[in-house]
Amino acid sequence: MNNTDKKATLSFSDGSPSIDFPIYAGTVGPEVIDIRKLYAGTGKFTYDPGFMSTAACNSSITYIDGDKGELLYRGYPIEQLAVKADFLETCYLLLNAELPNAKQKAEFIKTVTQHTMVHEQMQFFFRGFRRDAHPMSVLVGTVGALASFYHDSLDINDPHHREVSAIRLIAKMPTLVAMSYKYSIGQPFVYPRNDLSYSANFMHMMFANPCEEYKINDVLVRALDRILMLHADHEQNASTSTVRLSGSSGANPFACIAAGIACLWGPAHGGANEAALNMLKEIGSIDKIPEFIAKVKDKNSNVKLMGFGHRVYKNFDPRAKLMRETCYEVLEELGLHDDPLFKLAMALEKIALEDEYFVSRKLYPNVDFYSGIVQSALGIPVSLFTGIFAMARTIGWIAQWNEMISDPEQKIGRPRQLFIGSPTREVLPIDKRA
Numbered sequence: 001m002n003n004t005d006k007k008a009t010l011s012f013s014d015g016s017p018s019i020d021f022p023i024y025a026g027t028v029g030p031e032v033i034d035i036r037k038l039y040a041g042t043g044k045f046t047y048d049p050g051f052m053s054t055a056a057c058n059s060s061i062t063y064i065d066g067d068k069g070e071l072l073y074r075g076y077p078i079e080q081l082a083v084k085a086d087f088l089e090t091c092y093l094l095l096n097a098e099l100p101n102a103k104q105k106a107e108f109i110k111t112v113t114q115h116t117m118v119h120e121q122m123q124f125f126f127r128g129f130r131r132d133a134h135p136m137s138v139l140v141g142t143v144g145a146l147a148s149f150y151h152d153s154l155d156i157n158d159p160h161h162r163e164v165s166a167i168r169l170i171a172k173m174p175t176l177v178a179m180s181y182k183y184s185i186g187q188p189f190v191y192p193r194n195d196l197s198y199s200a201n202f203m204h205m206m207f208a209n210p211c212e213e214y215k216i217n218d219v220l221v222r223a224l225d226r227i228l229m230l231h232a233d234h235e236q237n238a239s240t241s242t243v244r245l246s247g248s249s250g251a252n253p254f255a256c257i258a259a260g261i262a263c264l265w266g267p268a269h270g271g272a273n274e275a276a277l278n279m280l281k282e283i284g285s286i287d288k289i290p291e292f293i294a295k296v297k298d299k300n301s302n303v304k305l306m307g308f309g310h311r312v313y314k315n316f317d318p319r320a321k322l323m324r325e326t327c328y329e330v331l332e333e334l335g336l337h338d339d340p341l342f343k344l345a346m347a348l349e350k351i352a353l354e355d356e357y358f359v360s361r362k363l364y365p366n367v368d369f370y371s372g373i374v375q376s377a378l379g380i381p382v383s384l385f386t387g388i389f390a391m392a393r394t395i396g397w398i399a400q401w402n403e404m405i406s407d408p409e410q411k412i413g414r415p416r417q418l419f420i421g422s423p424t425r426e427v428l429p430i431d432k433r434a
Contacts, residue, residue, distance in 0.1 A: 008033045016042070028063060045416040057244065057407070061094060061399055062233045066312040071319065073233060074098070082322045087228040087392075088112060088198050091170055094233055094399040109198075115171035116192035116201065118179070119149045126183050135180040135387045136265040142176050143169075144258035154252045156405055165253040166398045173391045174198070178205035181384055199225040202391075207379060219333040220378055223326045227371050230319040231389055233396025234312075239263040239270070243397045244404050245413040253401060260397045261390045270386040273372035276307030277382055285340065286347045297357055307369030308352055309362065316364050323370035330377045345373050
């Protein structure tokens, strides 16, 4: 954060003295006005619902330019990382600020692999849930419960403890997600295998069973790895802000990640790919697309086009092009081009890319549209889509949490409010109340 020697002056129409604030510049992106002394100097707060114009921290992890359609992890464009690196290399990058060399990558993979098992008592914890419990509720509980098992890495002021916790969370999330799926369908848990890659190991834990050998398909494993990489971090979104706010109180990392999972569960955040696939199922068939599109265009209808457009990316989602490539690769590998659901998805995609109504509004298919299709093709149930998202985003959450703990300017989060309730009043005896 560099002082620009520029000032922002706030003046008042009531004759109160004006006040100057310093302006800081980041490496890229908009400059920020430092208003930390606003309340002390004026007795006033700013009002910014949703924090749309407020930077709550400084960070060197992820940068997004929504107008350009740009996403950088530690300065590296996502388009390059998705082609030239894998998910665990991305994890290493987000944690350590640099991509690993061959030796560092091998050591990192070995360390993560050695932590994929969860405590055997966790099986009994799962049995406390109903079989039809939503996987996200199970994950909130089981991830939070990790703090009960790993007392040896809960000192947030010890860098080594933070590193161990980060590795444990990255390593154990796939195991817990797979366990939540197996539990829901009544199949036995499948233990991690140290001879498989991170993504292949997850696929094996999800789909293997004692009756027959599960064959690893490299195309499908690569598709899952790309899903994880594209969702690894996304700057100061709602769940990441939740993790940071939780961590600002000094809460342990497992509790903070559980809080992030709870926030991600919200349909406006992590449920977008689930909503996109549900939309396709509701449309039902290609011949019903025109009727659906007409409802989307009708201002008096409540029908929304899910999986298109993005709150941050105003032109296009850079992750969508990469996910589209993977989507077509998976459909080709599995011979699903003639499957009714996927034919419907491709027909809707074509209309959205050509129809002037959507093109003029820049409602392009986003990463959620394609990742929902890919996950469905992989055999992942819709109810687990957000769980996969949580598995991917864990590395972003833990990297952001670690950065926050290390920041000397870090304070416990305490947003202010504009109070619009009753002023001070007197409590009347009960017989005198209206």
